[in-house]
Every structure is written in structure tokens, then in C-alpha cells.
Amino acid sequence: MRLRGLKVARRTAQGRLSCEGLEARLMLTGTPPAVSAVVFGSTDWTASFLNDLSARGWGDGHGYAMPQGNNQLKNLPWSNLNQVHLKFTEDVNVDKADLTLNGVNDASYDIIDFIYDEVEHAATWTVAGYLNKDRIMIDLNGSGLGAVTDMDGNELDGDWGVGGHGGMAFPSGNGQAGTDFEYLFRPLQGDVNQGNLTNATDVALIQTVVPSQAGNPTYNPKYDINGDGLISTADVSLASAFNNQTTPYVPTYYYYNDSPQTAGLAAITVQENAPNQTVSMFAAFQDPESPDTDLDFDVVNVSNNSIFSSLTYDPNTGVLIVDFATTGTGDSVVTVRATDPSGNETYADLNVTVEPVNTAPEFVFPIGITYMGGTAWYFLGDVADAEESMAGKTVEFLYYLDGHSTTIDNLEHFGYLFYAPMSELGQAVGAKITDSQGVETEWVGFLVI
16 A cells, blocks of 8 residues: 655754753763674574584574674575674664664665563564675664663664774674664675675585584584574585675765654554544654655555455644444554655554453343243243353343243244242343443333233
């Protein structure tokens, strides 16, 4: 679903900090948080592969830990990279939308999963597909709307040299809070000698150690292209598939444009048949560089369409209008993507819950009351409830003259009811039923021969 014309008011990076914000920042205490490690991994990598990386001092159990200094730009040779794992110097407030991955061959990579470990002070983002041939910039939001902060509210000290090229040592930062962590890396499948070109030399290097298993002296995890703990002909084939390929070159300034920022979208919870709700996009997103007219938004996924009749954007008011279906109930996640002119993207999830409204049970008319002689009367009818079956429920019959009552259990239909003594005809009688939520309905009739 494309929301054309969705434009968001922006403030410049220079104008982002008001006097009130400066006063608040000066009151913060402690050292700002920083990034202490960058680790790349894969949901496909085996335990034996990860253990070998750790044994060599190349990893931490989550994947391959990036070296410091200029070695940062050495190509990552694996075919199935799909995770970015960042460690922090302290406990931080961080979420899925805080990180973007912007490349050259792929302008932006979709992030499909996020986990934060409060014990390790580490966050893991998982992307759709694989990172296997590109120059990619990690941009972790360190200032403004939705910035990464520590528990005292100090914004991230993410400075990592000019254009994210590094030449630096962990942790990130220059002692100043409120800076993004921009980090450049280059995946290239099969480039085992990390010469920025996958060719016959790389293939030959792999072939010299086939077969070789993790833990063996001849095993090298950089030659294990699929990370399964075994260097085999499968790895040879993966490297050969990228023969004579290299990572793209772009000028340094290509990466200077920041992605849009978001503080997230507040969840919506309504009851069934609720009126439409509006969500302000102006309040939810901002971009440091892009003017309003250059921003675009997409609703890229709706996990459960049945609870909506429509999702539309009103450019005159700057809101997303959420119209609910007449009878739909349940949960849905609406994922919105913000894109700036450079192709940098940011995602935010709108969690929507429509709760069912419990209606009272009802007696289905006509209900018949037939005199059977003496003090015997026959009641006939049925009970219905929109939310549940009433089979097996209990009906209570009432005789209002003297408060007499009786019940019929395991309801299937109304049956015989005997009153004694019967003082006179024309007295009110009734039937009462209660559903499982405690909502009751009562019917009143009269005894007439």
C-alpha cells in the first residue's frame, strides 16, 4: 500500500536542540554510552563454526567480531551474513528502528527482527535476505528523535571517524554525546584472501583444504563460505559463483545523508465497531536533511488485514487514518517505511488491537407458554449469543408472585415447569440466562389459559 504525498515536517540538524533541550542535557550525569564492538553473524551458522571463531579470538559466540583500525574495510567472505550485533559500554535504550543499513547495490536492507540483551548490553538486528556483495553503512541513531540513550538519558557517543571509515579503536566516540554511530563495512562472497576481488586465487585457496572440519589444523573459518563448520566443495561452488566480482566504489560523501528518524508509533487498542483512529506522521518521524516534499512513506506490511476496512493518509492533516472493519477483531502489526531522497529508509511498527465486545444473550422469540392442566405449564423457546454457544448453559425459571424459581441445566431447549400451588392465573413468570462473561438476560411473560 503506497501512501503518496505523505510529507513530514522537519527541523534541520542545527535547529534540533532547543534551549529547553540544552538545559535538560546539561543536567544529565555520567559518561555517554558508546559502541564497544561490531559483530557480524548469520542465523545459518553452526555452533562448531561459531566456536572456532571464538577459539581464534575472532568472535564472541554471536559471530565474527570486526577488527579495529584500517582492517575494518577488509571484505567479509561469507555467503549468508544476515545479522548485525552491536555491543555497548553500558545498558542502553535501543530498538529495531534505531539502526539502518544503506548500501550501494541495495539502497536499504529490510530489518525483520531485533533482540536486545540487557545482561550483555548487546543488540542484534536481523535482515531479510543476505549481505554478500556491497559497501554498506551502519547508521545507528545517536541524536534527536528516538536516539539511543543510556539509563540516565545520555545520548550515544557514536563518533567513528570521517564517513564511518574508521581507523579507530573501540569504544566509539570522542567524548561528546549526541552523535550517530556510522560504520562502513564490505561483504563480498568468496573473497577469502580479502583482496577486494573474488577470483580463481580465492577458489584455489579453498580447494587446498577440502575437506576440512572446524577444529582441525587445516581449517580456516574464512574459507568456510557458508559457515557450516565444514570446508567442502559447496564452499568452492559458492566462491566460484562470484568469480571476478568486487565491491562497488563510491565517494565518501555518498554516505553523509542520515536516515529518517522515528520515536516509534504508539499502539492502538479499541473495541469492536470503534470509530476510526488517526496517527500523526508528523509527530512520529523526522529527517535531519530532507525537506518535506522529498520524503516518501509506504505501508509495507499489514500482518492481519481482517480488522481494517482501510488505511489511508490525509496529506492535509498529516495523519494516517485507520478505519476498522465492522466485525473484525484481533491483533495486527502495520509496518510503515520512511524513505529519504538518497534511498535511506527507516521502519516503524504500529501495533493495533481490536477487542471483541461481549453482547448479552437473547431469548429467541416466539417463546411459548402452554397450559398443560393442573399446575403444569410448558415453556418452549431458544437462547442465542453472538460470541459463544449456549448449549450446556443453565436457564432459571422465575415465578414472580412468591419468588419461586427452578432451573433447567444443560440447556438444549425449554421444557416443562411445574408451579405449586398456583394461586391465580395472570401472574408474571420469567426466564433468565447468563453467559460465560457474567452478562445476563431476562424474559418476562404471563400465565394465561
